[in-house]
Amino acid sequence: MGMAENRSIVNPFIFPSELKFYFALILVTTVAPATGLAFSIWKSLIDSVNLSSLFLYYQIVPFLTFALLPVLSFYFYEKNVKHKLLLPKIRMEERYPKISELIEDLCRKLNVRVPVTFCLNDEGLNVVAVGFRNKPFLFVSKGLCRQFETFPELVETALLHELSHIKNGDVVCHEIAESLWKSLALVGLVGSLFGLMIYFERPFSWLFMVFLVYAFPSIIIFYLNNELHKWREVYADVRVIAVRGPTGT
Secondary structure (H helix, E strand, C coil), X not given: CCHHHHCCCCCHHHCCCHHHHHHHHHHHHHHHHHHHHHHHHHHHHHCCXXXXXXXXXXXXXXXXXXXXXXXXXXXXXXXXXXXXXXXXXXXXXXXXXXXXXXXXXXXXXHCCCCCEEEEECCCCCCEEXXXXXXXEEEEEEHHHXXXXXXXXXXXXXXXXXXXXXXXXXXXXXXXXXXXXXXXXXXXXXXXXXXXXXXXXXXXXXXXXXXXXHHHHHHHHHHHHHHHHHHHHHHHHHHHHHHHHCCCCC
């Protein structure tokens, strides 16, 4: 038995992944400003600080605008998923039964629920997984389906990669992270403009508050969201290799 056969392979999926780490940081960074503002206002009221106190006065608008964050995040999440579900499509088993069987076989190998699969009228080589945690959807372009007879391994690898996202549980995390990013950007823009109208007498003081509660968290979330996107692709590729082997066997 050769040395290569004696080497033990570490399973990267038994450890807490970078995906969960960065997603947790995104959640913390998103709720931290609102939580800090709520605590500061509550403490000021407990200590009977006058509402006209300058620091307390500047916290009212950010606190109120952050109350919109969960509503906007849910709206963007629902809108993004429903937009894809409304695209012109047909059920995969109706047009490409062999690919539908391949998807079921890959799901058995990955031990995941078979997603509701549609074929999109798109000539590109695309496949994307969307949906909710307990109800995933898979959209495969017509262009990729047409390559199945000529390049079956290409189609299988593309499908396996996207199904790996479902197995890794990062489809919902990705959608939530994107929704939080868009929501925070919108809340920051609305809050900044609204605050300028109220605190026009001290614009520089208000701009400092904008940077502290809007801009700085947005920069952090932008970075974390990019890292989350990078690592979700890495872990999907790793799972493809784990299922097929480094040579595709």
